[in-house]
Amino acid sequence: MHRAIATVSLSGTLRQKLEAIAAAGFDGIELFEADFVNFRGTAAELRRIAFDLGLSIDLYQPFRDFEAMPEPQFQRSLERAERKFDLMEAMGAPLVLCCSNTSPLSVNDPARAAAQLHELAERAARRNLRVGFEALAWGRHTSRYAQAWDIVQRADHPHLGLILDSFHTLSLKDDPSGIAAIPGEKIFFVQMADAPLLSMDVLQWARHHRSFPGQGDFDVTGFFEQVLRAGYTGPLSLEIFNDIFRETPNRRTAVDAMRSLLYLESETRERLAAGNVPAQPQRVELFNPPPAPALSGLSFIEFAADEASAVTLGALLGQLGFRRVGRHRSKAVTLYRQGGIHFIVNAQPDSFARRRFEAHGTSVCALGVRCADPLAAVGRATAMRSQRHDSPVGPNELRVPAIVAPGGNLIHFVPEALGDSGLYETDFILEDAGPEGSDAGLTRIDHVALGLALDQLDTWVLFTRAVLGLEPGESLELADPFGLIRSRGVANADRSLRLVLNVSLSQRTRTARTLSVTGGGAVHHIALDCDDIFETVARLRANGTRFVPISDNYYDDLATRIDLAPELLARMRAAGVLFDRSPAGDYLHIYTESFEGGLFFEVAQRVGGYDAYGALNAPARMASQAQQ
Template sequence: MRRTIATVSLSGTLPEKLEAIAAARFDGIELFENDFVNYKGSAAEVRSMVADLGLTIDLYQPFRDFEGMPEAQYQRSLERAERKFDLMQELDVSMVLCCSNTSPLVIDDPELAAAQLHELATRAAARNLRVGFEALAWGRKTNLYGQAWEIVRRADHPHLGLILDSFHTLSLKDDPAGIADIPGHKIFFLQMADAPLLSMDVLQWARHYRSFPGQGQFDMATFLEQVLLAGYTGPLSLEIFNDVFRETPNRRIAVDAMRSLLYLESQVRQSLENSAPRDDTREKQRQRVLQRIELYSPPALPDIAGLAYIEFAADEASGEAFGKLLLQLGFRRAGKHRSKAVVLYRQGDVNLIVNAQPNSFARRRFDTHGLSVCAIAVRTTDPERAVGRATAMQSKRYDGPVGPSEQQVPAVVSPGGSLVSFVSSALGPNGLYEADFILDDEEDGAPDAGLEHIDHVALGLAVDQLDTWILFSRAVLGLEPGESLELADPFGLVQSRGVANADRSMRLVLNVSPGQRTRTARTVAAGGGVTVHHIALSSHDIFDSVARLRASGTRFVPISPNYYDDLLTRVDIDPGLLAKMRSAGVLFDRSPAGDYLHIYTESINDGLFFEIVQRVNAYDGYGAANAPARMAAQAQKQGQEVGNG
């Protein structure tokens, strides 16, 4: 399919937008009127600039408040249209978007609307132009695609067709199934926009919170599938109004945009290939789509089987200090890399790597931020397929230097610059480390603390990285997002959202803060926009683990006694368990599926910290209800240290 994007979707001047769109390998654009009006060059210059970049202008938009108007206003609108057509011919664009009327003067008369649109199409045809009619979700008389199609059908003009927009349909919870019954040749253009599910005025929702497919919560694949079943063969376009996107560097947003379309196409292709025929008509439609439309077909999603290791970038001093902390946490210094200044620490199934190799990718990219996580490695049966999937979805491959007999671990650069590496499951729990490290079986440091595996990794993100990471998690790693939550920090709000695979062997938590004073915002700023916020390690007996860790000198964030008094008012909890939690400083959360016990270590230089967790039964959250208690305790602890200093 041809892939296009509306210029309103990106930040920057018109030339900057066009360059970003071309760099992301789009085929064409929707030229938004304001982008042209505010550009200092002529229509001929814009046409030439677009062509020089290998693009086409597939749609000019919008033309507003036309159909169903009283005669005087209708005649003036025809004059407006003629001027618009003059400009379109200068730009070499053959279609204009006419959106449904929002004027208080509009008359509720589909026959009148059809007649007026027929005349508009007749005038467009005289110039070999076409008019696409779109139902706005906030249109005064026409806001559903079925209403718009009825008007187009009545108008019965070959140069008048329907423009469909997923946001306008799905935001109103209108059923897209009927689209498949519309003649495909009468659907002139298709715009796709996802969005989070919000309870607010639809106009404000549309103008500020749209997102690319895969970043929101709409069923985009079903919508596109219905349009293709109708027989549509035109461009697949994006029209996104989003305040954050307007402030974000447009090259990254353009890459996200292309990734979203490739991901969406692959979802629909898979659905069409695997769907069982419901009736003869739909089966013929399905076969026709598969034969006529070339939908994107990337390598399959990786079958992730948990986290293999987490790698930290550090200079010699910070690496040594961090190593001492890990020994205190019950890790052992398990080995030294055969060819690099890299050390492996292990406990249970947790593998942490500290990279102090001069001039390595880790040091070049992250050393300026002190101790930082530079790579997260996942286990998968086919690492090359996983990397192939990632690069097909617009991620950059990274291959680091490999010494004799060492394992090649393919990786890709994630949003923000850290690596996601893919380790073959066939290597087993030790194969990679036996190949790359000189292993040391001697026990050193504190006794094992009973920490078994990495439960989840929490990332702190700049606000403009959240949608990017949700799409990356879905399209590249196959992780699906959970509920979006707002958490109260003493200095602002933190938005938190978990992403995980189906069997929960890999979980990430994405945290952003719109303000600048929260702990999340400060650590993100120090980490250059993306940082690992904390790492959660699982224990089957959290009280035993905490006792061992305290004995070895590990310091935990102190929790207010008031927390435990309040817990009794909120949860029906065994008094004995409550007493143990109070004594140990452990927090508690409960869902219908199970319980969650957890505790946080003090942070390293007001940055990274660890969480010790125990999941009981099928608890599937992250203890979000306790985040305010943790953040308040951290803020109070920092205040005490500043005061004592």
């Protein structure tokens, strides 16, 4: 498939945008008019720059307020079009986007609109150019693709066709199934954009909150499926207006953009293969990566620490009931275990973890994920534009495939066939673990919460979806005493692997301050499961673990919101345990105090089918931390 992106989707000067787009592997661009107007060069020079970078200029856009106008304005628009056609010939752009009229001067007359577009197409044809007509969701008289298609049919000109944009269709909750009945050769161009579901004016929504496919909540796969069923063979392009993308380094944005198109193609390919509706013979080759990996939870979490911090962290893990059970055969790396939880503390001076994270103090540098087919998982990740990482290994040590996640952390794909201890028996010299009495009853890793910079949230949502095969849950906003935190969980189908992605909308929150220490994105807390939270908390307190104190007012309020047995409420108040309830079950949890770098732990007990993360209690935790 020919893949393109609109220059408006990235930050930087026009030349910088083109270089980032080419580096990400795109075939072509949509040239946004303002980018060219402010370009210090001619159309011919731009054409040479694009050609040298291996990029075609597929579309010039937008041409505004043309159709269904009074005659004087129509004639002036034709003169304006001729000047744009001059530029298009010089830059080698074969197609211009004409978006539906928003002018108060326009009239609701499809016949007039068609006649005027016919004249525009006739003038374009004299230069061997084409015109694509697009329905803007906020168009004055034409806002839906069916209306635009009706006008294109009335105009009946071979150089006039339809341009489809997923945002304009899906934001209006228009049914895209009718697209399949449009002849594919009359669809001149397709633009894709996703978006979060928001209740706001559609124009503001479109100009500030679009996102790449896979980052939002629209069924972009269903939209593109209908386009392919129509027999479309043209470019697949992205047109994204997003305030955060305008500030984000354009190389990262371009990689996200390419990943989103590859993900969209692969998802649509699967849907077409599984669909029951007869399709036309597939005319384009869609991206076909290895399948999403079958993941089954976290095998280990690895911390980077210097020698002194490794000792401090080891003492803290001891208070949490973890026992040192081994040291690495060739590196300054120590293994701690409790139940099915494995923590690795890496103090090797020349390791990737130390080089990448030592400036940030003790921090999580890698996650080990159990995987049925690690090589296929890495194959999918690299196909989806993630970087493979190969760690140095000593004699007879296992090579565990790994990739670099956004922000620099590593994700290792640990072969599920090794079982719970196969990796550690091979790479570590196991030691006498000492007495069992220090065990606190922690059984497994429930979830890992990451604190991200605001411009990393969409990147991580797409990464976890496209590379790891996880699905995002509801997006929530949580109240910190100094601002709002946006939080979104992602998980696999059986919930054996859960991540929580948090960003701060303020620079004053604890999450934002932690990011200033960790360098822009890191694990900020780890949630650990237990079977009896009251017994576990009692053991942890006896071991010296300190927990975030919770106000008595929280428990007084809890009793007014949820019908709880008085004895359970009293136990929670005495232990400092927080509580949440859903129709499926209950969630009891408690947070430890933070240590170096702001990292802390959560101890949790899920009851029944509770499937969330106790987010309603996060403000109680954040307020308490702020008061300490």
